[in-house]
Structure formats: C-alpha cells, structure tokens
Amino acid sequence: MNRDGTAGIFTELPGYAAAVAELPASAKLTDDMRGAVVVVPGAGDWWQGMLAARSRGASAVVLADPGVLPHSTIDRGQWDGGIPVIVERPRLRPDVVADAVRARRGSPARLVTVECAAPATGLSGVILDGVGWVRSLAGAPLAPRAAAATVNGRMALLEFEGADGAVPATVVGTPLGGLQAGGLLQVLALGEVRTEITVDEPAGLSRVETLAEEGAFRSPPRYESSARLALRHAITACSSGDPTGDLQGLLEDSALTRALLDFPAVSCKPVV
Amino acid sequence: MPWNVGIIGAGPGVAALHLPVLGRLPGLFRVAHIADAGSGRARNLAEGCGARWSVGEAELLADPAVEVVAICSPPTEHARHILAALASGKRAIFCEKPLAATGQEADAVISACRAADAVLVVGTNHLFDAAWGRAKHHLVALKGRVQAVSVTLALPPNDRYHQMVAEGGPFQAARRGRPDVGEPAVAAGVLRQLLTGLAIHDLPAVRDIAPGMDEVVYARLAPPIGYAVGYRAGDVLVQLALAMLPEGPDALWRMTIATSHDRIEVTFPPAFVHAGSAATRVRSVDGQWTEYRRDEEDGYVAEWRLLASLLEGEAPMEYDELLADAHYVLDLADAAAAKILEEVRQ
Numbered sequence: 001m002n003r004d005g006t007a008g009i010f011t012e013l014p015g016y017a018a019a020v021a022e023l024p025a026s027a028k029l030t031d032d033m034r035g036a037v038v039v040v041p042g043a044g045d046w047w048q049g050m051l052a053a054r055s056r057g058a059s060a061v062v063l064a065d066p067g068v069l070p071h072s073t074i075d076r077g078q079w080d081g082g083i084p085v086i087v088e089r090p091r092l093r094p095d096v097v098a099d100a101v102r103a104r105r106g107s108p109a110r111l112v113t114v115e116c117a118a119p120a121t122g123l124s125g126v127i128l129d130g131v132g133w134v135r136s137l138a139g140a141p142l143a144p145r146a147a148a149a150t151v152n153g154r155m156a157l158l159e160f161e162g163a164d165g166a167v168p169a170t171v172v173g174t175p176l177g178g179l180q181a182g183g184l185l186q187v188l189a190l191g192e193v194r195t196e197i198t199v200d201e202p203a204g205l206s207r208v209e210t211l212a213e214e215g216a217f218r219s220p221p222r223y224e225s226s227a228r229l230a231l232r233h234a235i236t237a238c239s240s241g242d243p244t245g246d247l248q249g250l251l252e253d254s255a256l257t258r259a260l261l262d263f264p265a266v267s268c269k270p271v272v
Numbered sequence: 273m274p275w276n277v278g279i280i281g282a283g284p285g286v287a288a289l290h291l292p293v294l295g296r297l298p299g300l301f302r303v304a305h306i307a308d309a310g311s312g313r314a315r316n317l318a319e320g321c322g323a324r325w326s327v328g329e330a331e332l333l334a335d336p337a338v339e340v341v342a343i344c345s346p347p348t349e350h351a352r353h354i355l356a357a358l359a360s361g362k363r364a365i366f367c368e369k370p371l372a373a374t375g376q377e378a379d380a381v382i383s384a385c386r387a388a389d390a391v392l393v394v395g396t397n398h399l400f401d402a403a404w405g406r407a408k409h410h411l412v413a414l415k416g417r418v419q420a421v422s423v424t425l426a427l428p429p430n431d432r433y434h435q436m437v438a439e440g441g442p443f444q445a446a447r448r449g450r451p452d453v454g455e456p457a458v459a460a461g462v463l464r465q466l467l468t469g470l471a472i473h474d475l476p477a478v479r480d481i482a483p484g485m486d487e488v489v490y491a492r493l494a495p496p497i498g499y500a501v502g503y504r505a506g507d508v509l510v511q512l513a514l515a516m517l518p519e520g521p522d523a524l525w526r527m528t529i530a531t532s533h534d535r536i537e538v539t540f541p542p543a544f545v546h547a548g549s550a551a552t553r554v555r556s557v558d559g560q561w562t563e564y565r566r567d568e569e570d571g572y573v574a575e576w577r578l579l580a581s582l583l584e585g586e587a588p589m590e591y592d593e594l595l596a597d598a599h600y601v602l603d604l605a606d607a608a609a610a611k612i613l614e615e616v617r618q
Contacts, residue, residue, distance in 0.1 A: 110515045111494045113424055117530055146490035150507045152419035153530070157490040157502060168492045168500035170511050174419040174530040178557035184535070186528075190426040190498075190515040194524065202559030211521035213428075266487075266504065 001035070001059075002028060007235045010053075011039035013064055019228035026235055035059050037234045042066030042088075047074050050085065060084045060234045064227070066250060068124040068257050076251065084237035087246035088230035091129035091185050091199045095229060096208060097136045099219040100195050103210035107193035108162055109137050112169035118183025120175040124261055126183035127154070127173045131253045133187045133197060134158060134169045142169065144256055149265040156260045171260065275364070275583060276304035278332045280353055281344030282313035284430070285368060288438040288544050290342060291317060293572045296546075300580040301340070307332040309345070329353060333360035340364040340579070347468065351377035354392075358384050364391045366579055369472045371598040378598035386591045391582040394594055397571030398527075398540055399476045400578055403550035404571075406564065407529070407536050408480060410554060416531030418481050420509040423474045426524040427516050433523075433544040450496075456616040459493050460609035466499050467605040471512050473540075474527055475604065476597040481529060482508040485600070491608035501608050533557040546570055 002008055008030035009020050016039045020027045030036050034057035040049035042065040053061050060083050114130035116123065135142055138160040145168075147156040153174035159166045176183070182201025189195040194211040208219040222229075237244055277294060279286055286306070294301045305324045308314035318325035326332055333341070333356055341357040343350055343365065351372040357365055365385070371394045372378040385392045398404060411418065453459040467475075482505035489502040489509075498515040523542035528535060535555040541547035549567035556562070569577075581587040 111498055111500060111513055113513050115422060115528060117535060148489040148504055150504065150509060152507050153509050155489060155502050155509045155511060157500060164495040168494050170500050170502060170513060172420050172422060172509060172511050176557060177532050180558050188424055192517055192520040194426055194521050200559055203561065213519055213521060
C-alpha cells in the first residue's frame with residue numbers, strides 16, 4: 001500500500017494499465033513488485049509467473065485470463081498461499097456468475113450443458129471457463145465420468161451431487177475456423193428455473209437469462225472491465241486479508257479440462 | 273375430394289393434436305372413423321367431427337370409407353396395427369412415432385409396406401418442420417464440416433399445452449409410482465423408453481447429419497426424469513439432454529449444430545400447440561448472429577401435407593429412409609441402455 005492509500009499495481013498488460021487509470025483513488029502503477037499487486041499474464045507458464053511474483057515480494061497476484069497448463073507444470077506443493085490470488089476469467093466474471101446464481105433463487109439445476117467453440121488455440125481456455133460455469137452453478141465439486149475426442153471436438157460427462165442424487169453436466173468443445181480470436185460459450189442449466197448463458201467474445205456479447213414459469217429475466221450488462229473488477233477484488237483482499245477461492249477453483253477446473261484435452265482423439269472416416 | 277382418415281387411438285395425441293391439425297387441412301383430409309381400445313373416448317371425439325366410432329381396430333379397418341389409417345395407439349401396438357391395416361387392404365398409413373418397438377418389427381413393417389406399395393408417413397414432426405429444411409440447406413450450402421450436434425430438451429408437463437388446444441382433461445395419465453431407477457435394469461428400461469419416446473422427435477434429423485453410431489460415450493438418467501446421452505457418429509459428437517420437470521418455464525426444445533464455421537440453432541416450439549415452425553439462428557464465424565423468420569406452419573401440419581403429396585404421387589416413398597430412421601433410434605436406445613448396465617457391471 002502506498003503512503004497515499006493507493007495500492008501499487010505492477011503490470012505490463014495494457015488492459016490493466018487502463019484499469020489502474022479507472023481506479024485513481026485506489027491504485028497506482030508501480031515498477032517494483034515489492035508490496036504491489038502483481039498482474040501475471042495468463043498466457044504461457046503463469047504458475048512460474050505467480051511463484052516469481054511472490055518470491056519478489058508481491059502482496060497479491062492477479063492472474064489475467066489464464067490458459068490451461070500441462071499437469072506436470074503445476075506442483076501444488078509449491079504454493080502455500082500467503083498472499084491472495086485473484087483470477088481474472090473474462091468469460092467467468094464473478095459479478096456475472098453472482099447474477100446468474102442469485103437469479104435462480106436457490107432452485108437446483110437438474111442438468112447442465114456447456115457448448116464451447118473457439119479457434120483451436122483458444123479452445124482450451126473456453127472449455128476451462130465452461131467447466132468453471134458448471135462448478136459455479138452446481139455449487140459443488142465436479143467429478144469426471146466419461147470423455148471422448150475426435151479430430152473435430154471433445155465431449156465429456158461430469159457429475160455433481162444434487163439433492164436427488166448425481167446431476168449430469170455435459171461439455172462439448174469444437175474448434176472454429178476463421179480469423180476472429182475469442183470464443184463462444186453457451187451454458188444451459190435446466191430445472192424448474194432455467195439459466196441460459198451466452199458469452200460470445202467476437203460478438204461482444206455476454207448474456208445471462210433466467211427463465212421461470214412466470215417469465216424471463218435478463219441480467220443487466222456489466223460495463224466495468226474485467227481487469228478493473230479483478231484489481232478491485234485484489235485490493236480488497238489485500239486490505240482484508242480474507243482468502244479467496246479463485247485459485248482453488250481454477251485448479252479444479254484446470255484438472256478437469258486437462259483430463260478432457262489429454263483424452264486421445266479417435267480419428268475415423270465419416271460413417272456412410 | 274379430401275382423403276377419409278380412420279384414426280386408431282383416442283388419447284391426448286389425437287384429441288389435442290391430430291384432430292386439430294386435420295381440422296386445419298379440410299381440403300386434404302376428413303376424419304371418417306375413430307376407434308379406441310375401450311376407453312369410450314373415441315365416441316366423444318368422433319361425434320365432435322361427424323365421424324363414426326368403434327372399439328378395437330377391426331371395425332375401422334373394415335370400414336370401406338377409410339382410405340388413410342392413422343395409427344395413434346400405444347407404441348408397442350404400432351407394428352401390429354400397420355400390418356393389420358395392410359392385411360385389410362388399406363394402402364395409406366400415418367403412424368405416430370415410433371414406427372415399431374424393435375428392429376425386427378421395423379423390418380417387417382417396411383417390408384410389408386414396400387410389398388404392398390403402401391404410402392407410409394411416420395410422425396417425426398420435427399423432421400418435417402420447414403426450419404429444419406432450411407437449416408439443412410444452410411449446412412449444405414456453406415459446406416461447413418459438422419463437428420457436433422446437441423439436442424437439449426427441458427419440458428414442463430404436457431398438460432399446459434394440451435389445455436391450449438383441447439378442452440377437458442387432465443389429458444395426462446395419472447402418475448403411476450415412480451420406477452426404482454436405482455435398479456440398473458429399470459434405469460436402462462426407462463432410458464430406452466425416453467429415447468424412443470422423446471429423442472425420437474429429432475433423431476431422424478440428427479441422422480441426416482450424423483449417420484451411424486460408433487460408440488455411446490455416456491448414458492445417464494437425470495433425476496427426477498431425464499437423461500444425458502453422448503455418442504460418437506464418425507467424427508461427429510452428439511449430445512442428447514432431457515429434463516422433464518414438474519413445473520418451470522416454457523418448453524425448451526433446441527438442436528444445435530456446430531460446424532467448422534457456423535453454429536446453427538433450431539429451436540422448436542412446444543409440443544401440441546401451433547406456434548409456427550421452429551426458429552433458426554445462425555452464428556457465423558465472425559460472431560454475427562442471424563435470426564430467420566418462422567414459417568406459419570409447423571411440422572405437425574407439414575407431415576400431413578407430405579402424406580397428401582405422397583398420396584397424389586407428387587413425392588416419392590422413401591422406405592429405406594424410414595427403416596434407417598427407425599433402426600437409428602432403436603439401435604441408439606439399445607446401446608444407451610446397454611451402457612447403463614455395462615457401467616454397473618464395471
């Protein structure tokens with residue numbers, strides 16, 4: 001924390017520099033990691049980036065849009081906590097998740113389906129956040145039950161415990177052609193209350209709709225940038241000292257996603 | 273002159289669906305005779321449309337006025353009723369889905385129809401929906417490679433929609449005790465029934481783009497009543513999901529096709545009501561969403577129009593397609609049921 005009460009933010013990401021500018025009373029850019037909130041880019045080996053930030057004296061880490069790392073990269077024994085970790089997942093924003101969960105008013109999901117599509121290089125990240133949506137809507141740990149992969153896509157069955165027994169959740173991911181970066185994520189939580197989530201990055205669309213017998217409710221759009229939201233959470237976590245569950249959630253989602261990505265693809269000729 | 277229709281069965285599907293649909297097509301069809309299995313419902317329905325009524329199928333099949341036999345009896349009776357209709361000389365049949373309860377029955381029925389040169393339509397209404405036709409055209413025109421297909425259903429009780437198209441009721445049979453799905457054989461049987469009763473609406477359309485079935489990846493019942501089934505058809509992944517709910521929002525009945533470039537969503541209206549064709553949305557590779565207009569007519573009307581076209585010789589009979597559709601559903605239902613039992617053994 002700086003003398004003027006602002007938090008020092010160490011970042012090389014333009015989106016975060018912009019977010020700092022949008023928090024003039026709370027944050028200032030710094031080029032020194034000591035005591036600062038360090039933004040670790042999620043591209044590449046972010047695990048080592050987090051370890052390095054902590055060893056260089058970071059007071060908190062913001063992990064920006066992390067990708068899925070190989071199993072061998074993450075040694076959970078290396079991270080013994082100590083500083084808060086806020087994970088920024090633009091397709092799984094905590095405020096949007098909270099909107100979706102709150103609108104269900106406690107009505108349980110009976111079945112969840114997730115469909116992901118993105119250019120091949122970004123597909124794993126979209127699946128990761130799709131799995132995160134299931135975990136968030138389930139409010140319970142997920143267990144992998146089955147998977148299949150072809151050269152054109154991947155599918156998995158997950159389960160979580162509901163009041164009436166195991167609740168299935170399905171995930172399908174397919175690569176998209178074209179030049180547009182970013183992906184499409186569509187989540188359906190079926191039940192007496194239905195939640196329909198669409199996050200379409202190329203279309204600039206993030207929509208949460210909740211449908212019940214009496215009608216439909218569309219949650220309002222969130223105009224705060226995902227980076228600013230993550231910084232605010234990091235600054236709050238620094239001052240409160242309260243632990244966050246972001247990293248735990250990310251690691252759980254990563255393990256399930258990695259298992260799906262590592263599932264060997266069956267290559268076959270189209271059936272005629 | 274309209275074709276005279278004799279309907280075997282007088283349940284909700286007839287009262288709330290086929291009679292109103294036939295009422296929409298007065299130039300093509302006229303209801304001449306309705307038969308029930310002893311419930312007494314045929315009389316009420318027949319009197320309302322100036323038709324004869326009887327108990328059991330024999331009198332209806334012997335009725336010389338009946339030119340088209342509509343088979344709306346319980347699914348396990350379909351094959352027997354088709355064969356009986358052919359044996360009594362009828363040469364035009366509308367059969368509610370499923371065509372038959374087993375593969376052997378399906379073979380026998382199609383073989384008999386082919387030998388008799390009979391016209392046959394199976395009421396897989398979504399297949400006849402104009403929106404599905406357009407979606408298929410879109411797939412062909414853009415040459416996108418199909419990668420995955422999802423069919424997702426969330427259904428409140430049908431009675432909500434029966435009340436919009438019929439009077440009286442309740443139309444749903446009184447609930448029997450919930451089956452013990454903790455027993456694997458029971459669970460497998462329930463799943464088979466759900467697939468042949470509900471997934472069947474869309475599986476002929478799925479077969480159009482994902483023919484064959486190489487592997488059932490998973491098969492689960494979803495409490496209270498529903499399923500999650502995933503399978504692989506060549507390089508295409510198919511995901512079927514159903515949740516039947518005691519209450520909740522209006523029915524969701526959506527098929528999504530993911531190709532290498534586009535995503536096509538076909539959202540069908542609830543069963544029984546007439547809200548036009550399905551709605552089709554296409555999300556192109558650049559993130560542009562296009563929503564196409566609905567047609568005024570739905571698949572229910574379209575399937576009867578097709579029957580009229582077949583009777584007039586304006587469309588060819590495709591026995592092989594009907595048989596392949598029947599086997600696709602039955603094979604999938606058997607394989608999914610087997611998957612449940614296999615996982616218990618493991």
